[in-house]
Amino acid sequence: MNNLIKSKLELLPASPGCYIHKDKNGTIIYVGKAKNLRNRVRSYFRGSHDTKTEALVSEIVDFEFIVTESNIEALLLEINLIKENKPKYNIMLKDDKSYPFIKISNEPYPRLLITRQVKKDGGLYFGPYPDVGAANEIKRLLDRIFPFKKCTNPPEKVCFYYHINQCHAHTVCQVDEDYFKNMAQDVANFLKGQDDKIIEDLRAKMAGAATQMEFEKAAEYRDLLQAISTLRTKQRVMAQDLQNRDVFGYYVDKGWMCVQVFFVRQGKLIERDVNLFPYYNDPDEDFLTYIGQFYQEKSHLVPNEILLPSDIDAEAVAAVVATKVLKPQRGEKKQLVNLAIKNARVSLQQKFDLLEKSLEKTQGAIENLGQILNIPTPVRIEAFDNSNIMGTSPVSAMVVFVNGKPSKKDYRKYKIKTVLGPDDYASMREVLKRRYSRVMREGLIPPDLIVIDGGQGQVNVAREVIRDQLGLDIPIAGLQKNDKHQTHELLFGDPLEVVELSRNSQEFFLLQRIQDEVHRFAISFHRQVRSKNSFSSKLDGIQGLGPKRKQALMKHFKSLTNIQKASLDQLQAVGLPVAVAQAVKEQLGEGRT
Template identity: 55%
Template sequence: MSELKLKLSVLPTEPGCYLMKNEYSEIIYVGKAKNLRNRVKSYFTGAHDEKTMRLVKEITDFDFIVTSTEVESLLLELNLIKKHQPRYNILLKDDKSYPFIKITKEKHPKLVVTRVVKPSTGIYFGPYPNAYSAHETKKLLDRIYPLRKCNTMPDKLCLYYHIGQCLGPCVYDVEQSQYDDMKNGITRFLNGETDQIMNDLKTKMQDAAEKLEFEKAKEYRDLMGHIENTMMKQKMMTADMSARDVIGYSVSKGWMAVSVLFIRNGNLIEKKAELLPVNDDIEEEFFRFVVQFYDLNSNILPKEVHIPKEFDLDIIQEALESKVIQPMRGQKKEMVDLAKKNAEIAVSNKFDMIERDEARTIKAIEALGDALNIETPVRIEAFDNSNIQGVDPVSVMVSFIDGKPSKKDYRKYKIRTVKTVDDYASMAEVVRRRYTRVLKEGLPLPDLIIADGGLGHMNTVKDVLINELSLDIPVAGLAKNDKHKTAELLFGDEGAVVPLKKNSQSFYLLQRIQDEVHRFAISFHRNTRRKTSVTSALDNIEGIGPKRKQTLLKTFGSIKRMSEKTVEEFTEAGIPKNTAEKIVEALKDRNKK
């Protein structure tokens, strides 16, 4: 609960949706809020009914997605409920949850609000997020466009005819052209072309106010509000059904947060956010994240990927099979801004939580020492490996002092001696190199070493320390579950599971250490892999050194573009003719492979 309280304290006050999770990371409830912090906090304070109390007892974590307006949070809530079907929600089975405005396909058409869609029976507009505003807008349209109101045709004129809201087809003949004009007007209105009507209403409102007819003026004002509410373009639901991911980012204090919004069938259905340390320039870090994200999640590659405008489109497009777009205006640009907003909140929350949690870190390492029956581990060093099918294997070490990361003590290692995919041998090499140097240079030894992995990794580290370096340092292993989350701490000769409560500060500290060493390893591996893959096409060409390589990339933008150029175009860029011929030949051979 202490971890939840910490997350609650840094929740934004923006509108949005929250997703409550149980101990298995299952989403058990989805809700919307005008103010996320106040709404989510309310679950953990005050009295509740029995159903809510059962829900609260199961909550061990939560996530959230920020929206621009409360109306958008309503639509997003519906999408998330349909996708995850949390058992504490009243499940929505079909699109009857959304109201539509319909012009019936009859000889004498009428305008209705319905939740049942049968395309053969009329023209539908929507869905709309707010049923009340939809009904009010229909009332307005009834005043402007006098279609019939009755379900069955009467044999005499009714009140609607006398107040100008019906043409009286029950008595008088109505030309089809009149109905066509009205349907065209309604269609334009419901498609958002409301400027003329809004201007007319504003004029009528002002005229009524000048005549001191305040009730009528208020009615016009309210109708304008209903129109704005109903006709608002909704970011959460779009008419375009393309599968797309929208990516935004934010950078602060040496960290980058990247937020990915998943849009499928016109609906925003999910958000993923990741924090990673910035070890290079911003564009390089962003590019590595995107390439690695889709490399590891190739099964979710959408038709389109939308990114911020400040990055080099061609470089990212070369790496992805999806179409990459940089929206400059309109609804798609607003979605990129929304992804950026979620990233800004994610990176801001990280530092807010660290600041609020500093007082607890000392108690956390003391409790961790007690649980392991060792001295308080003031200095903790953790190791992790990273490679993809043995390519560019690397390892890293992160250092935590007094429960906080000590960035100046972080270390990166390229694996030198291991030629095959061998995680244990890689970790043994790095531990050997690290502590041989520590002993040689008289550097401080850690109070605890953590191996990111199970019993095998832990024993590998212990074997190097004891049998090769004669060091007696406590070693623990951090195992993950099938969802790649910190699951248990292993310690001792048999690798017994240390009984730490999942909501304790000590367990939270271990999660931070494991997340940090994993992110540092992934970031270093991305950097290494990027350097070896992107530049290799130019590295083996005689006459191309670092400066000339930089000039080529700056001039042409990417390897792909270079492969389309002629010898003459390279010479115009200042490359000698014989070198230009070698470049063209080398890139031609590369494209054949």
Template identity: 75%
Template sequence: MNQLIKHKLELLPNQPGCYLHKDRTGSIIYVGKAKNLKNRVRSYFRGSHDTKTELLVSEIVDFEYIVTTSNIEALLLEINLIQEHQPKFNIKLKDDKSYPFIKITKEKYPRLLITRQVKKDDGLYFGPYPDSTAANDIKKLLDRIFPFKKCKNPANKVCFYYHLGQCSAHTVCQTDQVYYESMIDDVKHFLNGQDDKIVNQLKEKMQAAANQMAFERAAEYRDLISAVATLRTKQRVMHQDMMDRDIFGYAVKNGWMCVQVLFVRQGKLIQRDVNLFPYYNEAEEDFLTYLGQFYQDSRHLMPQEIFIPSDIDDSLVAALVTSKVIKPQRGEKKQLVNLATKNAQVSLQQKFDLLEKDFQKTQGAVDNLGRLLGIASPRRIEAFDNSNIMGTSPVSAMVVFVDGKPSKKDYRKYKIKTVVGADDYASMREVLRRRYGRVKREGLIPPDLIIIDGGQGQVNVAKSVIYDELQLTIPIAGLQKNDRHETHDLLFGNPLTVVDLPRQSQEFFLLHRIQDEVHRFAITFHRQVRSKNSFASRLDGVAGLGPKRKQTLLKSFKSMTAIQEASVEDLVKAGLPQKVAESLYWHLRQE
């Protein structure tokens, strides 16, 4: 899990929405929905998973999310996004099946139906719903509350549903058109969330049944009221008019603007576009400038309608685009603009939260470390570590952190030249002399703090070189590991003492990163040197004798013994220039 994901996980909202996982190429590899984005997305990077999920997590390098106002919205948006992006890990939802609607037919005795086709007839359509199960559950509830026609019997012959009180399409019911129109209005209000009238009626019936000791019937009414409660959430991510729309929303903060565009295609909210940029004029003016440039990009096709926030002059927008410009004032269209604006606010807040997190981990940690040690803020920190195995191939390495971030162009590698065997103190002494002797001779900018990966002995060696020999005044600290080879103690002062460093502080994490980085850099360099030494040849070190000429010699003489016994003339005959042959001859004799 990279640092970007770690930061984003800390800033996830406790709201419903959809999340989109991306791989290293920026491609969307998985789309999911969540009632709580923070809990759901975090779960991918915590604990153990099955093989399939582990494979998914191993490819995630970034993610983004879209906040919705309800779980139903998140579910429908998830399906739309999957159909649009076809993520490789979303296998079951890649089909392009249309969504189910509930329809009230335009007949003498209206019926409730489930259909997947929206026709231009006189019927009323409600939906769409995420799947047939959801639509059927809602229809069953409506059938129990509203007595629409459910049978094929003629009007003079009652049906089974009539005896259950769920069908009034019979002459004995003495219903007229006004009755059905009133019932259709009740259904419209009910499915649009205005269900107080129905709920109150059900409560009255439940209380009456309870008063009559008909507890089973009262329980049925109670269950109906509970079922109604599950339908109170209204979804706004699809529209049955099947039009193409772009919905704009924006937010501003601290000189930055975020514009979110929700793309609705054929009634489906399928995608969004997010842009963050600094703005320098009035927010409304810069928004208009952005919108004018937006459709100059060939990737963005002009839709049939464009929704804009209420504070934007629609006449100015109309001069920039050929689409119909709408500035919704109420209802679902207004709520769509609010949804775009809400996501813009979330994205903008996330940007500043990430910047604040980054500052706390870097410059903020540096400032706190300086205050903790009683020195000026150590903007430039140089850290050293040695590496060898039983004294073989000894090396040392220096890493540099500037403002709490690694400055890799300033890293340095050192081969130990004057020390024989495993002498960590002598190796550290040699490297510090070489590094800071050069700093003093050439007038280079010294660091604000030197960190030695080691305990009291290594720090005292560093002090003797820096203070006594080179007469420099650079603060020196030591990082001491515990038995598990983890960063444990910070040593500083004269005499050296353990600094009280809170384990959960950002300055401790900064020192931990520095120690891990210098150790990684040193041991990697040691492995390179050791590998090279393992394959060292007696032919190395001769000027003009490269890999091809070495290969030629081995082909001609078949063995190192034959090469060592050869004369200069023999080496020349094998293809070496005269000077290279003489150099090789005397090089082998000296060995």
């Protein structure tokens, strides 16, 4: 704990509000709320913590706080600050896409669709379905039962589905608007759980087909009835009032929280959502934050009612979600909440072993690596590798690992611009200067550790650029391979020394993954560039053959070999003038024909 933090801790008020933790770069890494700012913020810098909290605290070099009038105001402010800054230690939901709905379109010939957007277009929407597979399964069943429009043909032209009696959107069907309105109502009743009429109709059709000795058609009706029965089993009726509800339950253990949400739609439990994450605040406070993010970030349909565990502040939830919020004390609704809590506990217990292994491979690995190198925990690692063949098509690549995991959105590719010939040192010098000049110029987040795929020479070049030319204080390590092209040694220090790492340690496995990934990324990029250059170089310089004509040639002939074998007439058929076609033949070595 530095002097700045010590001084600020003395000034904290015993009021509700939000606190904002920052790292050495001034980046916001965690936002929290508290009923008592003084007690909450001081707790981070006193006593012992678990591994994940220690990792957070180790990065805090400054904090700010905002006092609010109430705990509810603090919750609303916290949700907005998290949404705006996306701190890496805050709860981030696994999936920010909206859930699918089943839609009956408002058209003369309605269609049955799966959509993720609810619009005021006159269509009928049913859902949401957290499991897109369940939505597709229901749609497939409805498509077999109801002959909605399934094609893009004009009304006068029949389609395949017409011939199997699954599309009546054609003039020859001679159906009016009331036919589709009644059919849409039947679907609506089915999705609301009122499927008795449909079942009776299918049974009557099955019996009629059997009487007429149309056994294949009878078997089809039988299969539809069986599918409806299976769907009924999956969508167990939970309430008779046909209300839409979200039922929340949570369980905490060893610094981790599991939240389960049961989605009850039209009185049926249709699906659940599970989220498992580390928490840093009081469990009930982080649970409130989760609910706020859940309805904001996921654009989730707000139900008629939300059911919560008894220890949660319902008033605070009502402030962030405009719907009825209940904490049931008895009856069926209480049983639903208890079921959600039970499932949360089971999920946490089942996944804890995997999470522990994951933490050991990632968080534990970077912590151990930091201790071995005597540097702060390298949360962000940037690694570089060059690739060329005898100096042709030279490229370089950078991969980024954050908290021990690849951050592919931060990967970068570099074409070497200033180096002629196979000069690995000069290529590394150019790329590092380009990368970290931009980091300084644009105020990007610098890495905690730079890893160079190479030995002493490459590391010395990196130091020359990073430390001497740019004046940056970033630790630099080198990874050397053995004669089998496998990760062999870690070089670090001034002067450079081999760092002893156990071959069975997680930190060694992490460095191995980093080296393999940057090599794969560089080789992949080099192959792309080489392939493009190979094609371009043989056709470059031909007067009258520009990029569009090259593209047309490749699209038509598929390969240079086929272009080389083509006759003048065939080349002209692609759109080449006679003179250009002759020049192509000469350039590729076949001569005039």
